[in-house]
Amino acid sequence: MRVLSCLFLLLAAFTATAAPTNFVVIMCDDLGWRDLGVTGSDFYETPRLDALAAEGIRFTHAYTACPVCSPTRSSMMTGKYPARLANTDYFGGPQPDGVAKHWTAHKPLLPASYEPQLPLEEVTPAEALGEAGYATFQAGKWHLGGKGFLPEDQGFDVMIGGGRGGFPYFPPYNNPGLPDGPEGEYITYRFANETAAFIDAHKDGPFYAYLCFNAPHIPLAAPEDLIRKYEEKRKRLAATEPDWPKDDERSGRERQAQDLPIYAAMIEAIDTGVGTVIDALKRNGIYDNTVIIFTSDNGGLSTAEGHPTCNLPLRAGKGWLYDGGIRVPLIYRLPGGERAGTVIDAPVVSTDIYPTLLDLAGLPLRPEQHEDGVSTVPLLKGESRGPRAMFWHYPHYGNQGGTPGAAVREGDWKLIRFFEDNRLELYNLADDPGEHHNLAEQEPERAQALAEKLAAWQQDAHARFPTPNPAAE
Numbered sequence: 001m002r003v004l005s006c007l008f009l010l011l012a013a014f015t016a017t018a019a020p021t022n023f024v025v026i027m028c029d030d031l032g033w034r035d036l037g038v039t040g041s042d043f044y045e046t047p048r049l050d051a052l053a054a055e056g057i058r059f060t061h062a063y064t065a066c067p068v069c070s071p072t073r074s075s076m077m078t079g080k081y082p083a084r085l086a087n088t089d090y091f092g093g094p095q096p097d098g099v100a101k102h103w104t105a106h107k108p109l110l111p112a113s114y115e116p117q118l119p120l121e122e123v124t125p126a127e128a129l130g131e132a133g134y135a136t137f138q139a140g141k142w143h144l145g146g147k148g149f150l151p152e153d154q155g156f157d158v159m160i161g162g163g164r165g166g167f168p169y170f171p172p173y174n175n176p177g178l179p180d181g182p183e184g185e186y187i188t189y190r191f192a193n194e195t196a197a198f199i200d201a202h203k204d205g206p207f208y209a210y211l212c213f214n215a216p217h218i219p220l221a222a223p224e225d226l227i228r229k230y231e232e233k234r235k236r237l238a239a240t241e242p243d244w245p246k247d248d249e250r251s252g253r254e255r256q257a258q259d260l261p262i263y264a265a266m267i268e269a270i271d272t273g274v275g276t277v278i279d280a281l282k283r284n285g286i287y288d289n290t291v292i293i294f295t296s297d298n299g300g301l302s303t304a305e306g307h308p309t310c311n312l313p314l315r316a317g318k319g320w321l322y323d324g325g326i327r328v329p330l331i332y333r334l335p336g337g338e339r340a341g342t343v344i345d346a347p348v349v350s351t352d353i354y355p356t357l358l359d360l361a362g363l364p365l366r367p368e369q370h371e372d373g374v375s376t377v378p379l380l381k382g383e384s385r386g387p388r389a390m391f392w393h394y395p396h397y398g399n400q401g402g403t404p405g406a407a408v409r410e411g412d413w414k415l416i417r418f419f420e421d422n423r424l425e426l427y428n429l430a431d432d433p434g435e436h437h438n439l440a441e442q443e444p445e446r447a448q449a450l451a452e453k454l455a456a457w458q459q460d461a462h463a464r465f466p467t468p469n470p471a472a473e
Contacts, residue, residue, distance in 0.1 A: 020206035021335060021361055022290040023129070024195070024277060025353070027076070027210070028270060029069060029141055029166070029217040030318055032300020032311045033327045034258070035267055043233070043258045044267040048275035049294065055337045056292070057380055061347040062330030063409075064298050067319050067394060067402060068093075070143050072297040072350050073212075077124045077144065077154065079354035079370020083393040083463040091116040091143055092165060093396060096467070104397045106473040108420050109404055112395035112464035117145030118154060123369050125357050126155030129208045132363055137198045140191045140212030141166050150177075156210070160194045166214040169221035186223050188215050188266070192273030196280035203284035208357075213273065216266040218306045226265035234259050254316065254324075255307040263308040288336045291360050293353065296328040304401045315435045319398025321407045321416050322435050326392060332380060334360075344379055347409060349390045352376050387411035391457045395419065395466045404466045408454040415440075415450040419466055424451060 034040040038050040038058065065075035070091040071082035082088045089111065094102040096110045104111070118124075126136040138151035139160035151159040161167065161178045169187050171180040181190055195211045237259070258264075274294065281287040300309040302317030302324060311317050311324035318325055330348065351373035355365050359375040378385060392407040404419040412430040417423070426440040426447045440447040 020133075022205045022281075022286060023134075023208045023293070023357055023361070024199075024281070024290060025076075025208075025210050025293045025357075026274060026277070026295070027073070027140075027212045028294075028296040029212070029214050030298060030301050031216060031267075031270070031296035031329065032302065032309045032317065033314055033324070033329060034311055035216075035300055035309060036329055039329050041258055041267075043230075043237075044264045046267060046271040048271045048278065049331070052274065052278070052292065052294065052333055053331050053341075055340045056331050056333035057339055057342045057344060059330040059332075059344050059346075059348055061345055062295065062328055063326050063347065063349045063390060064296070064328055065350045066392065067298050067321060067325035068398060069297045071394075073142075073144055074118055075350045075372075076353050077118055078122045079351050079366075079373035080122075081351060081372045081391060081393070081461060083391075083458065083461040084372065085119060085122070086113070086115040086464055087118065088112060088393060088464070089114045089396045091145065099469070100471070106469070106471055107397055108469055108472045109397075109466035110469045111397060111404065112466050114396075114464070117149040120149065120153060122154075123366065124154045125354050126151070126208060126210070128155075128358060128363070128366065128369075129206075129361065130155050130157070132361065133206065134361075135202045135205075135207040137195070137202075137207065137209045138162065138212065139194045139198075139210075141214040141217075142212065151210075158198060161191065161212075166217055169215070186269060188213055188269045188273050189276070192276040195277050199277070199280040199284060199286075203286055205286065205289070206361075209277075211273075211277065213270055215270050216263055216308070218301065218308065220262045220266065220306070220308060222262050222265035222269060226268055227262050229268075230261035230264040233264075234261055253303060253307065254312075255302045255310045256312070258310045260308050290333075291335065291357075292331075292333040294329065294331040295350070295353075299323075299325040299327060301400065305399050313434045316402070317400065319400030319402040321392055321394060321402065321405050323414075323429070323433065325400075325402065332376075334380065339380065339382065342382075346379055346385065347388070347390060348376050348379070349373075356380075389453055389457070391454065391461075393458060393461070393463045395464060406454055406458065406463075408450050408457070410450065410453070413446060413450065415447060415454065417451060417454065426450070 036046045038053040064072040074087040137158040138156040142162040150162045314324035315322040316324040354370040355373045355375040359377040389410040407416045416425045424440045427435045
């Protein structure tokens with residue numbers, strides 16, 4: 001009995017003194033589902049991220065809450081679908097009353113109005129973790145509102161960058177939140193170094209660092225040595241696939257190969273930046289006490305507006321409701337490398353990151369806040385769960401060619417409703433991941449059931465819809 005009592009006291013002492021879990025969440029801008037070596041690229045080189053996936057857990061059906069940036073970022077900061085907050089377009093996109101001066105002036109629909117900032121009344125993960133004693137940090141592209149709606153207004157103790165949109169890749173940055181570095185400094189490395197410095201200063205924890213690379217968003221730019229590296233690699237490979245986009249009857253012109261040197265250089269720079277952060281955790285002895293989450297805000301840009309990457313076998317890319325626009329890499333590295341090398345096929349969405357952070361921190365969930373998010377901890381621990389409906393509502397024209405619409409996925413089935421003509425497209429993603437075979441006519445009952453489920457969710461979320469455009473041609 002005395003031995004048991006001693007063991008109990010030792011266990012209690014260890015539990016009481018165990019350091020809280022730290023968090024590093026890394027968000028890329030327009031990184032595609034297949035843009036990492038571990039997710040299938042044979043041209044881009046990402047050794048640090050491939051190693052992170054080998055030590056962590058990788059989701060193969062991870063989705064963003066929108067095919068463009070700000071709405072997805074909003075979903076991660078709130079645990080709510082963008083439609084619920086009317087944060088449905090990138091902040092800076094056209095409002096209905098500004099369409100007359102926009103390239104969509106004569107489209108059939110006027111876009112729905114949207115709120116161009118993250119509401120201050122929302123309780124972000126930074127605020128929730130801050131209340132629990134976490135130091136909080138944000139570096140890079142925020143894109144959730146300007147002055148008065150910056151990271152420092154939403155619970156982050158330290159803000160490096162922030163701002164309404166992105167940054168130049170080289171100085172001058174022209175941003176009061178980011179003093180210029182030396183000539184030739186590459187901003188991806190700068191954001192990684194700033195995050196590493198924060199980790200060094202807060203090694204005793206706990207902390208939550210949110211690192212937001214603005215790469216590989218256009219306009220493309222990268223260090224010259226990396227560009228030359230991939231120019232030589234492309235020559236060596238002598239790829240026979242065309243590097244130009246081709247016509248697709250439904251999703252326009254799609255790039256057919258991953259072989260653009262400057263884009264590959266940007267991907268490698270991201271990988272190096274991730275390595276910088278990991279190295280900071282390791283040298284401070286806290287790597288095995290830190291959760292690392294790596295993802296992107298939407299699919300890779302592949303159809304228009306520059307088409308630098310290829311998302312095949314997925315269809316389309318950024319700005320589209322096909323999977324190429326909303327499916328992204330997602331890697332979790334748990335403390336101690338728990339369940340290293342695990343691959344999970346269960347669908348998850350960006351709203352889920354908020355409750356997952358709280359769950360992994362051992363904090364109470366806040367279902368009234370992250371009402372659309374579901375903790376992925378059971379999946380991370382190896383449990384299974386039944387089919388879950390996930391929703392998208394994008395009542396806007398995308399700069400990449402996408403048109404207003406909405407979608408729902410439940411199990412292997414995905415339905416898209418396009419608002420211009422109200423047509424339905426139904427796909428079985430298990431059999432047809434490229435969404436080439438519309439089964440709406442062959443499966444009318446299934447299509448109708450999913451359409452009704454989508455409509456019910458839109459009503460619950462008070463979703464805003466586009467309206468007929470009187471100036472339509």
